[in-house]
Each structure stands twice: as C-alpha cells, then as structure tokens.
Amino acid sequence: MNILLLGSGGREHALAWKLAQSPTIGQFYALPGNPGIAEFADVVEGIPLSAHDTIVKWCQEHTIDLVVVGPEAPLVAGLVDRLAAAGILAFGPTAAAARLEGSKLFTKELCKANDIPTAAFGRFTSTAEAAAYIRGQGAPIVVKADGLMAGKGVVVALTVEEAVDAVEQVFAGGGTEVLIEEFMEGEEASLFALVDGETVVAFGSAQDHKRAYDGDLGPNTGGMGAYSPAPVLTPELERRAIEEILIPTARAMAKAGTPYRGVLYAGLMLTTSGPKLVEYNCRFGDPECQVLMPRFAGDLVEVLHATAAGRLAEVTPQWSPVSAMTVVYASRGYPGPHQIGSPIGGLGEASALEGVTVFQAGTRMKGGTLVSNGGRVLNVTATGTTLADARSRAYAAIARIDWPDGFFRSDIGWRALGTAD
Incomplete structure (x- = not known):
C-alpha cells in the first residue's frame, strides 16, 4: 500500500516510525517531512501543505492508496474533501467534521444541544x-x-x-x-479514539505538560512533555468518557450529515462529578502521539486504512503493557522569540539506550549537520515496564544529547509519579 504522510513535526516523525513497521507498506512518502522522517520515507519537497490541488495531482501521479494527514490546518481547510473528490482515501476528517477543533464555539454548541458534559x-x-x-x-x-x-x-x-x-x-x-x-476543578487527561462515523474505538490515553517550566510555571506552550497511559484516567472514567462524550459526539455529527472519520482527541477534565470535555482536537496530539506510537503494538497502516474506509469495526487495536514518556527539548526562549540554526549532536548515543527513540520536531540539515529549526526541536521518548523506568531512560538519553541552545523540563511525569524533582 502506497502511503503519503503530511506534516513535518515530532508527531509526524512518530507516525512515520510506526507506519514504516507495517508489513503492508509499499512506497512511503512524506511531505514536507524532516530529517528524522527521511530515515523512513522519501521526502517530497517544494509543495506547501496549502497547495491542495497540487497535492491531489501528486497523489494521482504516484498511485497513493492512503494519505495520512498529521497537522490540523489542512484538515480544517478541507484537504480531505479535495482528496475524496478525486477518489483518494485519506485518514482525517472533512472540513465540516474538523470544525470540532476549528471552532471552539461550534463544539460548545454541539455539547449543549446533545447534553454532553462540559463547562x-x-x-x-x-x-x-x-x-x-x-x-x-x-x-x-x-x-x-x-x-x-x-x-x-x-x-x-x-x-x-x-x-x-x-x-x-x-x-x-x-x-x-x-x-x-x-473554571473546572480537577485533573486534565487526554483520551484518543478512532472514529469512522458512529463507530468509536478507544485508542490510548496520555497526560501532557503545557507550561514551559518546572512546577507548571511559565507561559503556555504546545506541550513540553507527555506520558502514556494516564493513570488518573481509570478504566471506569475512560468508559464514561467514551459513552457520555465521544459516542454522543460521533452520533450528533453523523446525524447532521457531517460524519467524523479519523482520530478524535478529547481533552478531558476529571471532575468530582465525572469526566467533562475541555476541547476536541481532530488529529493526534503533539507530543502525545510520541508516547502513543511506542505503546501501539498493531499494524498502524491497517488500523488507519480501516478507519478511513469505514471498516473500523473489523479491527481491534493492540497495545503493549509498557509505559512511555517523552520530554520536549526546546530552543531557549520558546514559546517566545528564539534562535534557530544551532548544531545538535549526540542523537545516536541517546537513541542507543534501551527503549529510547528520539523523534525530531523542529530540525533541518545544514551542510551535513543537524541543526535546530523551530521552538520544539526534539522529543526524547522512552518506554519502560513502569512510568518511573521510562522517565529514568528518557532523562538518561537527554544527558547524552549535545545541544547547549536547548532547554527542557526536568519534572515530566510528576503528577503520576508524585514528585516534581
């Protein structure tokens, strides 16, 4: 099966890493990709993600069987609609369904109309x-x-x-x-589900860390680290979230004639009265995807294709019992002004540690040297039999990376592990 992966961040590197493990994959391309993704896929250059017609034509010329859309902007802008009109299968929602992320107001009104618990x-x-x-x-x-x-x-x-x-x-x-x-009191957690209309299948949980600095201090970011599974999201709370939030959402979208297909990421607040929806995202989280993929034990090509084709009921996602943690290594100054272009070394030594994978988020090659090319630059990810084991491996890997212009939080996982040091 010929696959095109769209995106260039750490989320897409994690998806590429897992997609490449599928025995069913044929030609594998990424647009625009990054140096890490290029280890698994042929990188397509010169086509912006906003050039929908050009992407469609390229897919037709290269006989693409499935397009996997990583970031949210092309989804909200209607890329999946354009691909579908050309008969090309894509993993991700249409523009009408992607309003669940594209418009917080749309989602709140949908919750209100369908008695879905939210603030x-x-x-x-x-x-x-x-x-x-x-x-x-x-x-x-x-x-x-x-x-x-x-x-x-x-x-x-x-x-x-x-x-x-x-x-x-x-x-x-x-x-x-x-x-x-x-303002809702409680602890936040992320629940992921695959949806192909009205069928909803749970696809892992995680907790991330939005604040830039230790102790949950500093400005909000796109995420400074995550771990999976989220112990606070117990099987009972997950069941309630699926039954009270995600399934009613899928049914409401289908009833409105805008069925949702793809991954639906529910940000939840776990209150004393049960889980409530904070917001939806219409794609895998970043950096949450980086801890889901190492735990997923199935064939990602098969599962994503089944979802896109409306055959989700035919597959059962398989999960490893391990825990996973990712620590974001970001450019100094992020999420504010920061420099790019500084050299990064030691990734080979870090990745050589057992259970460690370093996903690249904001990088590029310059004269044969890997350099920073964004705010969030690396996702140092590790698995372990326990979350504490995964955490130990992740920070041991960071210690082997040579990048003086970067910074990271030293307390990822403190909620689950009961320590901020």
Missing part, C-alpha cells in the same frame, strides 16, 4: 459584553479565542482583570468572537 459558557462579540459577563461570574474563569491557535489560545484567568485583559487581546488580535467558560 458552562457564554459567547460574546464585544469586549463590553464579555467583561460584564466576567464580572458577574467572578474568577477564576477561562477565556478562549475561537479558531485554530496551536494549543495556545486559552487563558485561565485568576482575576477578573486578567480575564478582561485576555478578552481585549483576542479582539485586538483580529478575533470576532470570544468564548468565556467556567
């Missing part, structure tokens, strides 16, 4: 209306910008003034509508 909310088109609502509700309170924000469009405001300022920032940045939510 109470209000939606506003002016600062004055939003500020009045905030003052009536009090703090802490959550302010969200609508649309794709790369995991950074959320402010958990501890004071009314901070919340009003966040609203002003949304409108000053060109936003036309803002979402104000109640």
